Amino acid sequence: MKTRELILSAAALIALAVPSAFAQQASTTTTTTPDKPESIAQRKDNQQDRIAQGIDSGQLTAGETKNLETKEAGLNSEEHTMRSDDNGHLTAADRTKLNNQQNHLSNQIYTDKHNANTAHYGNNVVGQRRENQQDRIAQGVKSGQLTAGETAKLEGQQQGINHTDAAMRAANGGKLTSGDKAVLNHEQNNASKNIYNKKHNAAHTRP
Secondary structure (H helix, E strand, O other): OHHHHHHHHHHHHHHHHHHHHHHHHHHHHHHOOOOOOOOHHHHHHHHHHHHHHHHOOOOHHHHHHHHHHHHHHHHHHHHHHHHHHHHOOOHHHHHHHHHHHHHHHHHHHHHHOOOOOOOOOOOOOOHHHHHHHHHHHHHHHHHHOOHHHHHHHHHHHHHHHHHHHHHHOOOOOOOHHHHHHHHHHHHHHHHHHHHHHOOOOOOOOOO
């Protein structure tokens, strides 16, 4: 008889304890914090990372990168003006406008990275030099050593060299003469110095 009473008492205690345990579990599992939207600075960093990846992979040509970075530089300048007008702060309207513009730029980055235009360097000395320059620019964008404006100028220079290369090849049945290669190498030497100087000056986008 006593054994039966003990069993019933234990069962009653378990029945009382189970709901409270579930209540505690529910209270711990339902407490969530909604994700915070990216800040303006985080959004800019993310865009630069995507551009750097596109340069490095060859998905973005020099001309496409120049165009994207020119737009990014324009947004940075607009943000600077907004902050200057409000003692270093951005209003809610400012943030909305900048975010909408970054949305448009984000779509452009995606389109340029997934279109048919890609950077083809070729398995030769000239091609290897072009690829090396793009790798250095990509690293500078990724690290923050190159600002959007600096990158746009460097890529504009690379675009010009690519046009010179194409014109030389068109004039000689698709090939480069030794003189052509010397000219292109000289232009890349100048571009190389510009890349170095811009990566090691005081201008940067990240600490």
